Amino acid sequence: MNPLTLLTLLAFGTDSLSAADPKPESEFTTTDPKKVKILEDSALEKDPEIDHFKHLCPGLGGYQVIHEGGDLRSWINLIYDGNKTDLMSDTLSACPGQFPAKANNVVQWRGFRKGGTFVPYAIIYRMMSSDDDEKQTRLETLVIIKLDKDKSTVVGHVPAKEGNEKAELLADKLCKP
Numbered sequence: 001m002n003p004l005t006l007l008t009l010l011a012f013g014t015d016s017l018s019a020a021d022p023k024p025e026s027e028f029t030t031t032d033p034k035k036v037k038i039l040e041d042s043a044l045e046k047d048p049e050i051d052h053f054k055h056l057c058p059g060l061g062g063y064q065v066i067h068e069g070g071d072l073r074s075w076i077n078l079i080y081d082g083n084k085t086d087l088m089s090d091t092l093s094a095c096p097g098q099f100p101a102k103a104n105n106v107v108q109w110r111g112f113r114k115g116g117t118f119v120p121y122a123i124i125y126r127m128m129s130s131d132d133d134e135k136q137t138r139l140e141t142l143v144i145i146k147l148d149k150d151k152s153t154v155v156g157h158v159p160a161k162e163g164n165e166k167a168e169l170l171a172d173k174l175c176k177p
Contacts, residue, residue, distance in 0.1 A: 022112040022114070023112075024110055024111065024112060024172050024176065025110075025111060025118070026108050026109065026110055026111075026168070027109045027111070027118050028109070029107045030058065030105045030106065031067040031102060031105045036055045038053075038055055039054040039055060041053040041054075041055070042070075051071055051072070052071075053067075053068060053070070053074075054066060054068040055067045055068070057076075057107070059078070059079075060111070060118055061111065061118070061120040061147070062080055063079065063120070063147065063152075064078070064079040064080075065077075065078060065107055066078070068088075069101060069102070072099040073092060073099055073100055073101055074100075075088050075092060075100070075102065075127075076102065076107065076123075076125060076145075078123075078145070078152050080150050081149065083150035085151070085153075087145065087152070087154055090153065090154035094143050094154055094156075095127045095139070095143070095157070096129060096139055096141065097129035097132060097139045098129060098130050098131075098132055099129055099130055100127050100129040102125065102128075103126040103128035103140055104126055106125065106126065107123060107125050108123065108124040108125065108164075109122070109123055110122040110123070110168060110171045110172060110176075120147055121176055121177055122144060122145060122147060122172075122174075122175035123144070123147065124144055124145075124167045125143055126141070127141045127143055128140050129141070140159070140160030140161070141157050141158070141159060141160060142158045142159075142160050142164065142167040143157050144158070144167060144171045144174065144175070156171075
């Protein structure tokens with residue numbers, strides 16, 4: 001076999017292996033109160049003594065997202081097959097500063113497409129908090145959750161200033177099956 005043919009076969013074989021490994025993708029869901037089911041919300045109850053909310057949000061892969069909060073803090077928890085996973089403590093611990101809260105209405109899901117179906121293995125979402133300095137500087141953190149049914153857990157976090165790509169790489173490294 002001539003060397004050019006051998007190199008061509010090796011290159012083709014390498015491409016075939018790469019094509020066989022599915023590439024991670026992202027899908028997005030929302031926590032926008034206008035697009036979710038309100039379970040509890042003190043703002044709607046008009047009770048100034050109580051500050052809390054609990055919203056049932058869409059999820060993927062059999063998961064439901066619960067966006068909840070109180071006392072100027074918020075986070076997401078997950079429900080899978082009727083079982084709730086409480087991620088509050090780990091989420092708030094991952095965020096520096098004071099009063100960590102979900103920063104926007106986006107929930108990013110990392111996963112693979114299998115037979116036209118998206119199968120998630122991780123969630124990335126943005127939290128904000130305030131530094132305990134004179135200016136109350138805004139801090140943002142990307143929180144990474146490894147999906148494992150009712151054993152899902154926070155596995156990492158990245159300062160948002162380092163970028164979403166770094167959070168995706170970390171999620172893929174720590175969570176990909």
